[in-house]
Amino acid sequence: MVNLTIDAVQVSVPEGSTILEAAQAAGIRIPTLCWLKKLSPIGSCRMCVVHVDGVSRPVTACDTVAGDGLVVTTDSDELREMRRDVLRLLLVRHPLDCPVCDKGGECDLQDLVTEFGVTAKEYGTEPFERQLPRYVSPFIQQWPDRCVLCGRCVQACTEIKGIGCIQIVDNGLHSYIGPKPGAECVSCGECLSVCPVGALTDGVRETKARIWQSERVETTCGYCGVGCQLELNVLDGRILRVTTTDFDKAPNHGTLCVKGRFGWEFVDHPDRLTKPLVRKDGDLVESTWDEALGLVASRLQQIKDEHGPDALGGFTSARCTNEENYLFQKFLRAVIGTNNVDHCARL
Amino acid sequence: MGDLIFSSWGGQVVDSRRGGGVGADDVALPKALASGTPVAGVMGWDGIAVWGDGVQVIDLARAYAEGLVRNSCGQCVPCRVGSKVIFDCLDRVCSGKGRPTDLSTVERLAARLKDQAMCDLGRTCGKAFADFATHFKAEVEAAVAAGSEIPRGTYRLKVTAPCKSACPAHLDIPTYVELIRKGRFLDSLEVIRQDNCLPGTVGRVCVRPCEFNCRRQNVDGPVQIKYLKRFVADYELDRKRPPRLPKPAADKPKVAVVGAGPAGLSCAYYLAQMGYGVTVFEALPEPGGMAAVGIPDYRLPRQLLQHEVGLIEALGVEIRYNTDIGTDVPFEDLLKGEYKAVFVAVGARLGTGLRAPGEDEAREGFMRGADFLRDVALGREVFVGKRIVVVGGGNVAIDCVRTALRLGYEDVKLVYRRTEKEMPADDVEIADAKAEGIEFLFLHNPTRLVLDDNGKVKGVELIKMELGEPDASGRRRPVPVEGSEFVLDTDAVIPAIGQAIDLGFLPEDGPVKADRWNQVEVEGLNWLAGVANGVGVFSAGDCVTGPLTLIGGLAGGKEAAFQIDRFLQEGRTEPLEEWVMNAYVAQLNPYDDAEDVGLPATTEPAHIHHLPVEERIRDFREAEVGFTHEEAIADASRCLRCYRMLLVAVGGDGAGAPGSPTADR
CATH class of the missing domain: 1.20.1440.230 (NADH-ubiquinone oxidoreductase 51kDa subunit, iron-sulphur binding domain)
Structure with missing residues (x-):
């Protein structure tokens, strides 16, 4: 363990911890923008500057390893002014189009600008040209002018997904997040989920709502047995999008695949079956559950009686829950009396 | 104003x-x-x-x-x-x-x-x-x-950056280290390959001037640049990833390269990428020059070296082995027009003697360091006794003692005329040799060999030395203590006190001249040794500079390749603007060892792993084990990215x- 003092609080943290982690352990908040717990430190935003006694200039808390005996100060007029300057510089380029930005109301930059009382574009403004959103994939829109180049998306794509299909391209103020040749985007939306601003937005549904107008309903993804946790953003009973904002939640820690994040439109699709269909005279016609289940039960019974239980077999879906799958095999073994049961995920 | x-x-x-x-x-x-x-x-x-x-x-x-x-x-x-x-x-x-x-x-x-x-x-x-x-x-x-x-x-x-400026080949170290930090190992290797055709080799045996100019050492120890380079090279090889190298079209004239050592290989690598047809003439049966037969396998496995040379050959470079220019093919033949330019990179393949009485008469138990290492590397029989004394303080001397130990010598001593502090050998090498049980005799110098009647070495007479006034190199000059001679019994003596250049193949009236140190004379930054019959002869590496470093050879070969290109395309030679600026920057010395970097000393360099001594001294297996992913990323994260403009x-x-x-x- 390493022992240090942060804002006069004694902290003891495991060796290799950063100053930021030590501060968090002590319940001290250091403002950050690019830092994300599930990524290794990026160190690009320079918001988390702190003073360390005996060290001649401020260091960034997120990527400076804590050491025994360090005496750290996380807040001072000078540090606050340094952080404020970061925000002022970001606003040189960042458009103040918050009213039309999907992220308005839950934007890290917006929150920090409010917190630090930056009220004007004090370092002048780059001539603002709305760059039309680029479609990274049919599901992900990129708004390059809103990007703060924090690098989270690049890091997440590389570290979490192991793909690395994006990178910082070009230099200086011309830098932007662009494709990296040699790797292909799989539209997982990991980049989208870690973007602190509205530079990457969900392109699935036209209807939008402010965060305070809609509701976030926590649920489990139904696509496979992993059990990823996600939030359905719901407005007036309709899904707007899927988000993952709790990166501490197991098993997926905010990570989803393309299906879980973007494949939910079937829920209110007009072609979706809402009643059972029974084939009558060669045509499928709408029926009732009683009729449909009665028909299935009687036919299964009939086949079993005529040909024996092994004439029947069951095949179940990965979209069923573990419990449903258990019941299904129980049904085939105990009720039908056959061992002919299998599951698509076994293939 | x-x-x-x-x-x-x-x-x-x-x-x-x-x-x-x-x-x-x-x-x-x-x-x-x-x-x-x-x-x-x-x-x-x-x-x-x-x-x-x-x-x-x-x-x-x-x-x-x-x-x-x-x-x-x-x-x-x-x-x-x-x-x-x-x-x-x-x-x-x-x-x-x-x-x-x-x-x-x-x-x-x-x-x-x-x-x-x-x-x-x-x-x-x-x-x-x-x-x-x-x-x-x-x-x-x-x-x-x-x-x-x-x-x-x-x-x-x-x-530039202090590390980049100090590297003879000016590798873009901050960029490739940063890519390692970001987990982009193959991208990192691609950056390295722009300036270095033997990353895995250099990542094992470089003398690493970069690390001695690393600003992180002002805080808590240099970034382990050499081993990081090794890590990404090993990553590609271990994961069987196809190397990302250009596939050039050979549509330009033919160039001959004499010597498949680091300088020759590097020159061929760049020329091939520019589209030249390159033929390399190599006296030995295998590639690498002194990197192959001067560096023992426990430091640099030749399989790895050969793999890396294989990648250069895949660019279209032809290497003719067992072809000694001067013996098998006269040098003049290369100037007849088949090749539009010739690159001489013969290195410094000769060992130098003790200049002490007895060495000319010795028949058994005496061998020069470079010859000893070469014969062992090529699998030739060398004399193996019980006791051996190696003379010298450089990396070659260390290579000789550690090699002798692995051959079966039981009592291995290294004799050096100054103290450990003045030894030019890498500290890491010295520590490894000590760990393996080598005995160091500092402040001693041989004065004569003691032979028996058949010319077999029986011992060596040593004289004690003491340090006097500093000499031109700034090190205190060793002075013999009169009357302190004594005889040390031994079965073999190996001087490893330098290497010499073999320019015997050069015709006397040819375009290439040797200077008074028997080194090839070239035009400053242009590497041009002479022109005959319209064929430009260039030279770089140890045969121009005297025995230096592997990375220096690679750098010379690379620069010569660009000059050969300019010579063949524009009919002139002139240093690239980049090198002129590099030279200016070097004069300003971008590294200041007294600078306060302004960071707390809370990390330490990653440590390379070694095989246990008892295991590694049994044979020539590689003694060091590279970094794990975590170690590499952690060490790369220590880089301060000291670019400066x-x-x-x-x-x-x-x-x-x-x-x-x-x-x-």
Whole structure:
């Protein structure tokens, strides 16, 4: 363990911890923008500057390893002014189009600008040209002018997904997040989920709502047995999008695949079956559950009686829950009396 | 401001505006580039200095800001955006449209860059802008008040880093280390391969001047650059990833290369990528030169070296083994026209003797270091007894003792005439040898060999030494203690005190001349040794410089390749502007070992793993085990990315458009 003092609080943290982690352990908040717990430190935003006694200039808390005996100060007029300057510089380029930005109301930059009382574009403004959103994939829109180049998306794509299909391209103020040749985007939306601003937005549904107008309903993804946790953003009973904002939640820690994040439109699709269909005279016609289940039960019974239980077999879906799958095999073994049961995920 | 002389370089302020009869000589910076172009002023990591006529300091600062805008990597906010805001302010002033607030904005953002930027590019530029804002306040205010345009100067820009500048091949170390930090191992290797054709080899045996110039050591120990390079090379090989190398079309003339050592291979690698048909003539049955037969396998497995050479051959390079130029093929044959250029890279393959009585008469138990290592490497039989004495203090001496141990010698001693402190061998090598049980005899020197009647070595007479006054190299000169001679019994003696160049293959009246140290004479930075029959003969590596380093050989081969290209395409040779700037930067020494870097010492360098001594000394298996992914990333994260930028104001010689600095990394 390493022992240090942060804002006069004694902290003891495991060796290799950063100053930021030590501060968090002590319940001290250091403002950050690019830092994300599930990524290794990026160190690009320079918001988390702190003073360390005996060290001649401020260091960034997120990527400076804590050491025994360090005496750290996380807040001072000078540090606050340094952080404020970061925000002022970001606003040189960042458009103040918050009213039309999907992220308005839950934007890290917006929150920090409010917190630090930056009220004007004090370092002048780059001539603002709305760059039309680029479609990274049919599901992900990129708004390059809103990007703060924090690098989270690049890091997440590389570290979490192991793909690395994006990178910082070009230099200086011309830098932007662009494709990296040699790797292909799989539209997982990991980049989208870690973007602190509205530079990457969900392109699935036209209807939008402010965060305070809609509701976030926590649920489990139904696509496979992993059990990823996600939030359905719901407005007036309709899904707007899927988000993952709790990166501490197991098993997926905010990570989803393309299906879980973007494949939910079937829920209110007009072609979706809402009643059972029974084939009558060669045509499928709408029926009732009683009729449909009665028909299935009687036919299964009939086949079993005529040909024996092994004439029947069951095949179940990965979209069923573990419990449903258990019941299904129980049904085939105990009720039908056959061992002919299998599951698509076994293939 | 025509006769302004000012310097804040290195923290020392010299200012003619304050009187005192200051002259240009008071600015202790080189006043010309290696190409002869006069330099009138510089702006860089250590401040601003102007001494020539007509340098407009505000325009100098504007051009410097433009350089930063172009070279800022875009990652951190103070540099990415701050550089542009600073540039806009200075550009306005230079255009006669300056605002009264522009100087204070520059001053404020310079302070932010200096203390808050992510890497040293922004930080050092911040220092330069801060110097500018401090010392040229009145000039800026006057320019804003006058509102007139400021004439634009001509500049050259160089982005460097202490490690990059110290590396003979100028590898882009901060970039490839950063890519390792980001987990982009193959991208990192691709960057390395731009300047180094043998990454896995150099990642094992480099003398690593980069690490001795690493600013992280001012905090808590250098970044392990050598082993990081090894890590990415091993990663590609272990994961069986296809190397990313260009597939060139060989549509240019043929070039002959003499010697498949580091310099020859490097030259062939670049020439092949440019489209030349390259034939390499190699006397040995395998590639690598001294890297193959001068470095034992426990340090550099030859399988690895051969794999890396295989990649060069895959570019279309033909290597003719067992073909000694001078014996099997006369050198003159290469000048007959089949090849439009010849690159001589024969290295320093001869061992040197003790210059002590007895060595000419010795029949058994005496061998020169280079010959010993070569014969062992090639599997030839060498004499193996019980006791051996190796003489010398360099890496070759260490290679000889550790090799002797692995051959079965039980009592292995190394004799060196100075103390451990003066040993030129790598500290790591010395520590490894000690761990393996080698006995070091410091402050001793052999005076004669003791032979039996058949010429077999029985012992060696040593004399004790003591350190006297410092010599030209700054090390204290060893002086014999008279009458202290004694005989040390031994079965074998190996001098490893230097290597010599074998230029016997050169015809006397040929285009290539040897100098008085028997090294090939070349034209400065051009590597041109002579022209015969229209065929340009170039040379680099140990045969030009004397026995130096593997990375030095690679660098020489690379530079020669570019000169050969220029010679064949343009009919002339001239150093590339990049090298001229490299040479200038090196004179300014970008590394300062006394600098306070401003970080707490809370990390330590990753440690390479070793096989246990009892296991590794049994044979020639590789003694070191590379980093794990976690170790590599953790060590790469310690890199401070010490890029820094130098802007040089040159006279209007037409090089570079006025006002727009030419740049390169």
